[in-house]
Amino acid sequence: MEKSVEKVDKWCPGPTKNRILGIFAKQPVPGRVKTRLCPPLTPEQAADLYQVCLQETVTRMQSLVGxxxxxxxxxxxxxxxxxxxxxxxxxxxGSDLGARLAQCLSDWLTAGYGAAVLIGSDAPDLPLERIEQAFSALETADLVHGPALDGGYYLVGETTHHAQLFQNISWSTDEVLAQSLAKATQLGLRSVLLEPWDDLDDLPALLRLVTRTPHSSTAIHITRVLNHSPDTVIDSLT
Structure with missing residues (x-):
């Protein structure tokens, strides 16, 4: 296991305005990613979809400057x-999602970054402007969230770490954002909400992405997979 001091040294802020963007990601192992899409997808199809999402997310975020x-x-x-x-x-x-999110943000802010933002890997067509808006918001706010349509959030960012924001949250439920905002209010933090966006957690979300950005790598992959299982798709929508 890597030593903390080695990670902190590696994360020493460079000529990028002291900002860091982290993409939260899992290795795409069948049965361990996108399980809420099974069915209609098989575990193997879900893992393949997750890998395409992750690849497109990383590729797009690499184009950001600053x-x-x-x-x-x-x-x-x-x-x-x-x-x-x-x-x-x-x-x-960390032992749960909240602890893992908190540890990344805490390490980066302790290392000297002025703003740290985390996003997931299941919003591959997230507009790059949302990332820029998040960092802009953190110039005056303590905290920023990007609300997901399912009640969670697709983005979270801080300028000073507050571990309480990630403790005792009902993760993977529609209460995540509401509980997080309630904690922010209790802590007296200046908080900003971005515009909502989709997570790819169910079939309707997949179809919305295909409609929204039909030429994206993820949309093309989804279309190819769903076209090979039309009966399953129809059954899932009825």
């Missing part, structure tokens, strides 16, 4: 290093 990019990974480091060469890799640490 912030450093890292992948906060869960799984085999060698797989991530081979798939995303040259990108800083940070192992997720």
């Amino acid at each position: 912030c450093e990019l890292a992948i906060c990974y869960s799984g085999d480091k060698d797989w991530f290093a081979a798939t995303f060469p040259g990108i800083t890799l940070v192992p997720q640490r």
Whole structure:
């Protein structure tokens, strides 16, 4: 396991306005990613879809200027290093999702970054402007969230770490954002909400992405998969 001091040294802010963007990601192992899409997808199809989403998310975020990019990974480091060469890799640490999110943000802000933002890997067509808006918001606010349509959030960012924001949250429910905002209010934090966006957690969300950005890599992949299982799709929609 890497020593904390080595990670902190690696994360020393460079010439990027002291901003860092982390992509939270899992290794796409069947049965461990996008399980809420099974059915209608098989575990193998869900894992393939997740990998396409992750690849498109990373590729698009690499085009951003003014912030450093890292992948906060869960799984085999060698797989991530081979798939995303040259990108800083940070192992997720913690007993639950909240602890893992908190640890990444805490480490970066302690290392000297002025603003740290985390996004997931299941919003591959998220407008790049949302990332820029998040960092702009953090110039005057303490906290920023990007609300997901399912009651969670697709983005969270801080300028000073507050571990309480990630504790005792009902993760993977529609209460995540509401509970997080309530904690922010209790702590007296200046909080900003971005415009909502979709997570790819169910079939309707997949179809909305195909309609919204039909030429994206993820949309093309979804269309190909769903066209090979029309009966399953129809049954899922009725």
